[in-house]
Amino acid sequence: MISENKLYELGSILGLKNKDVIDILRENSTRNEKESQDSIVFQAPLDTYIPGTLYGTVSINDF
Amino acid sequence: MKIKDEYLPSIAVWEFTLKCNLKCFHCGSSAGKTRSNELSTTEGVKLIRDLAEIGFRGVALMGGEPFLRQDWYIIGREIKDIGMKLSIITNGNINPKNVLSKLVKLEIDSLSVGLDGATDKTHDYIRGVKGAFYRAKEFIDLSKKAGLPINIITTVHKKNFYELSVMKDFVLDLGVNWQVQEAIPIGRFPKNMALSEEEYYSLGLFIASTRKKYSSKNIVIGSPHNVGFNSQFIPKLGPYPDWNGCWAGKMVLGIQSDGNIKGCLALSDDFIEDNIRNKDVIDIWKCPSSFRYSRAFNEKDIGENCRDCKYKMDCKGGCTTRSTSFTGVSHNDPYCFYRIENKLRLKGSVSHKP
Numbered sequence: 001m002i003s004e005n006k007l008y009e010l011g012s013i014l015g016l017k018n019k020d021v022i023d024i025l026r027e028n029s030t031r032n033e034k035e036s037q038d039s040i041v042f043q044a045p046l047d048t049y050i051p052g053t054l055y056g057t058v059s060i061n062d063f
Numbered sequence: 064m065k066i067k068d069e070y071l072p073s074i075a076v077w078e079f080t081l082k083c084n085l086k087c088f089h090c091g092s093s094a095g096k097t098r099s100n101e102l103s104t105t106e107g108v109k110l111i112r113d114l115a116e117i118g119f120r121g122v123a124l125m126g127g128e129p130f131l132r133q134d135w136y137i138i139g140r141e142i143k144d145i146g147m148k149l150s151i152i153t154n155g156n157i158n159p160k161n162v163l164s165k166l167v168k169l170e171i172d173s174l175s176v177g178l179d180g181a182t183d184k185t186h187d188y189i190r191g192v193k194g195a196f197y198r199a200k201e202f203i204d205l206s207k208k209a210g211l212p213i214n215i216i217t218t219v220h221k222k223n224f225y226e227l228s229v230m231k232d233f234v235l236d237l238g239v240n241w242q243v244q245e246a247i248p249i250g251r252f253p254k255n256m257a258l259s260e261e262e263y264y265s266l267g268l269f270i271a272s273t274r275k276k277y278s279s280k281n282i283v284i285g286s287p288h289n290v291g292f293n294s295q296f297i298p299k300l301g302p303y304p305d306w307n308g309c310w311a312g313k314m315v316l317g318i319q320s321d322g323n324i325k326g327c328l329a330l331s332d333d334f335i336e337d338n339i340r341n342k343d344v345i346d347i348w349k350c351p352s353s354f355r356y357s358r359a360f361n362e363k364d365i366g367e368n369c370r371d372c373k374y375k376m377d378c379k380g381g382c383t384t385r386s387t388s389f390t391g392v393s394h395n396d397p398y399c400f401y402r403i404e405n406k407l408r409l410k411g412s413v414s415h416k417p
Contacts, residue, residue, distance in 0.1 A: 006407055013265040015228040020272045028298040
């Protein structure tokens with residue numbers, strides 16, 4: 001079993017601090033809890049996706 | 064013939080020309096010279112009309128360098144007039160005066176520029192031409208000033224991996240959206256320069272952290288639809304539908320500049336279905352024997368990397384291009400966050416309470 005330490009180590013490769021990794025874990029945990037509670041899955045409509053580009057002109061805040 | 068409803072033609076990616084004015088060492092198309100038999104303007108216009116008839120919602124023009132083709136505006140106009148979204152991916156080493164006002168007129172939906180380093184030293188080395196960095200940066204600045212929907216795409220490998228945190232500050236100063244993606248050993252990119260599995264996971268953490276920190280600045284930071292899968296720790300890195308198998312031949316389509324059709328442009332030539340000079344793209348799309356590796360997935364196709372995975376029937380072994388380029392077979396993608404977590408024994412025991 002591991003180990004925050006391995007995750008911290010992987011994060012630190014690109015300069016993340018332990019706190020940054022903890023923030024990611026919290027965000028993921030919140031998302032998982034939300035999805036299990038109300039079954040809402042965060043999805044973009046397919047027509048907003050343009051391969052090789054970032055979301056076309058649609059902001060992440062539009063979803 | 065009716066195609067299954069699950070095939071939702073979304074975006075066709077067209078290698079508009081193989082001609083290129085840069086010599087990027089990670090180029091997945093081995094671009095440089097024009098193919099000897101590239102599609103004509105007339106053939107291109109028919110292709111666009113056929114794609115619209117199938118139901119594709121957008122076309123992405125890439126290369127090579129798409130702006131080196133003289134008829135790019137005609138084709139772009141056709142795409143927009145027919146009601147599809149238009150995206151262009153460029154290296155930005157084009158005289159902005161020749162293209163920006165036309166792009167504004169076209170109301171292009173997405174314009175992406177490849178930028179692979181925070182300095183000219185790194186970018187020019189990767190792109191193989193001196194001055195490429197400053198030309199790309201000027202193109203980005205002027206595109207932004209013109210109000211165009213500009214994004215930066217950074218392709219990551221061992222040459223620029225450790226520069227990403229500097230790159231982050233540089234991109235945020237530019238104030239544009241940023242797509243970060245890993246290089247895959249296709250075209251002329253050598254496998255030994257690809258990120259290791261641990262580096263890839265680290266990249267996922269980096270993207271998640273950067274996106275979280277800067278979400279309030281209205282700058283979107285993310286990765287392509289095929290990043291990671293089913294991580295226990297890394298949140299979704301983009302607003303895409305949940306991954307349920309490779310999109311090749313189901314939602315996306317690749318068109319080579321000579322008319323060859325693949326489910327995804329990044330796939331090797333082994334995956335060419337046919338050529339639109341032999342058969343209309345509509346018939347290729349509707350043919351029951353097309354894109355079998357993707358449309359007719361069967362559990363027995365699963366490779367050894369994914370055989371014992373609980374997600375295998377949904378995930379279908381990840382990205383076909385990455386799987387085949389790294390392992391030689393489909394449905395065996397090693398660059399999977401869930402797999403890497405298991406390999407590193409990241410088994411969900413991590414405490415993250417404050």
